Amino acid sequence: xxxxxxxxxxxxxxxxxxxxxxxxxxxxxxxxxxxxxxxxxxxxxxxxxxxxxxxxxxxxxxxxxxxxxxxxxxxxxxxxxxxxxxxxxxxxxxxxxxxxxxxxxxxxxxxxxxxxxxxxxxxxxxxxxxxxxxxxxxxxxxxxxxxxxxxxxxxxxxxxxxxxxxxxxxxxxxxxxxxxxxxxxxxxxxxxxxxxxxxxxxxxxxxxxxxxxxxxxxxxxxxxxxxxxxxxxxxxxxxxxxxxxxxxxxxxxxxxxxxxxxxxxxxxxxxxxxxxxxxxxx
Numbered sequence: 001x002x003x004x005x006x007x008x009x010x011x012x013x014x015x016x017x018x019x020x021x022x023x024x025x026x027x028x029x030x031x032x033x034x035x036x037x038x039x040x041x042x043x044x045x046x047x048x049x050x051x052x053x054x055x056x057x058x059x060x061x062x063x064x065x066x067x068x069x070x071x072x073x074x075x076x077x078x079x080x081x082x083x084x085x086x087x088x089x090x091x092x093x094x095x096x097x098x099x100x101x102x103x104x105x106x107x108x109x110x111x112x113x114x115x116x117x118x119x120x121x122x123x124x125x126x127x128x129x130x131x132x133x134x135x136x137x138x139x140x141x142x143x144x145x146x147x148x149x150x151x152x153x154x155x156x157x158x159x160x161x162x163x164x165x166x167x168x169x170x171x172x173x174x175x176x177x178x179x180x181x182x183x184x185x186x187x188x189x190x191x192x193x194x195x196x197x198x199x200x201x202x203x204x205x206x207x208x209x210x211x212x213x214x215x216x217x218x219x220x221x222x223x224x225x226x227x228x229x230x231x232x233x234x235x236x237x238x239x240x241x242x243x244x245x246x247x248x249x250x251x252x253x254x255x256x257x258x259x260x261x262x263x264x265x266x267x268x269x270x271x272x273x274x275x276x277x278x279x280x281x282x
Contacts, residue, residue, distance in 0.1 A: 069107045155202075
């Protein structure tokens with residue numbers, strides 16, 4: 001093989017490796033390019049409202065209306081999708097199990113629902129963390145704290161801190177529809193804005209630190225004022241789920257833009273390969 005042929009072969013090999021980072025095969029022929037983050041393929045893209053949708057089933061404690069009560073729970077990530085609902089990850093794909101723990105939220109205010117008006121629970125503080133494990137963690141051990149510990153035994157994948165969502169500094173708002181009670185309800189909803197904890201971001205943290213969501217009260221310094229990294233939207237119903245009395249289906253929305261430097265490097269290598277190939281043909 002001549003020098004020019006070797007150059008072409010090596011260049012296409014390197015370019016192909018970079019292309020693999022940006023276009024990993026997905027379960028349903030993923031339309032968007034993806035990047036492998038600690039064994040979890042995540043779609044790349046930056047669109048209003050988020051290109052990444054992380055859908056998780058969460059189990060959580062019941063909030064009984066006590067001011068100062070701590071709120072926590074644990075769950076499993078069933079899907080990672082792009083904004084067109086193309087799936088890049090399902091739970092356990094290629095032996096990677098992505099789970100989550102939320103904890104440290106404290107009840108500040110409670111307005112119970114009535115027959116005609118909805119109820120609201122406001123909480124402060126807290127964190128949302130994702131972990132990836134090589135085996136399926138047991139989150140139905142019979143002990144809630146053991147369930148959380150089993151998830152945390154994995155590798156920290158994404159570490160998020162809630163941003164304030166109002167002038168009072170609340171970080172999580174839970175709404176319960178009229179006609180329900182604090183203990184028995186269907187269709188409760190929750191919302192929070194979260195930033196990557198850059199002091200300990202996790203494997204995927206730096207990729208999610210994009211500050212692409214509007215957050216008028218976010219002044220924690222992780223993102224510029226009035227911006228946040230992710231948006232959390234939750235729903236919950238009463239009824240035992242695993243070791244917890246409440247079940248939830250939640251979505252974390254985010255953007256993971258294609259790294260500009262990686263895209264430029266890939267295009268430069270492809271250009272170099274084309275130039276070498278042209279010289280050979282001449």
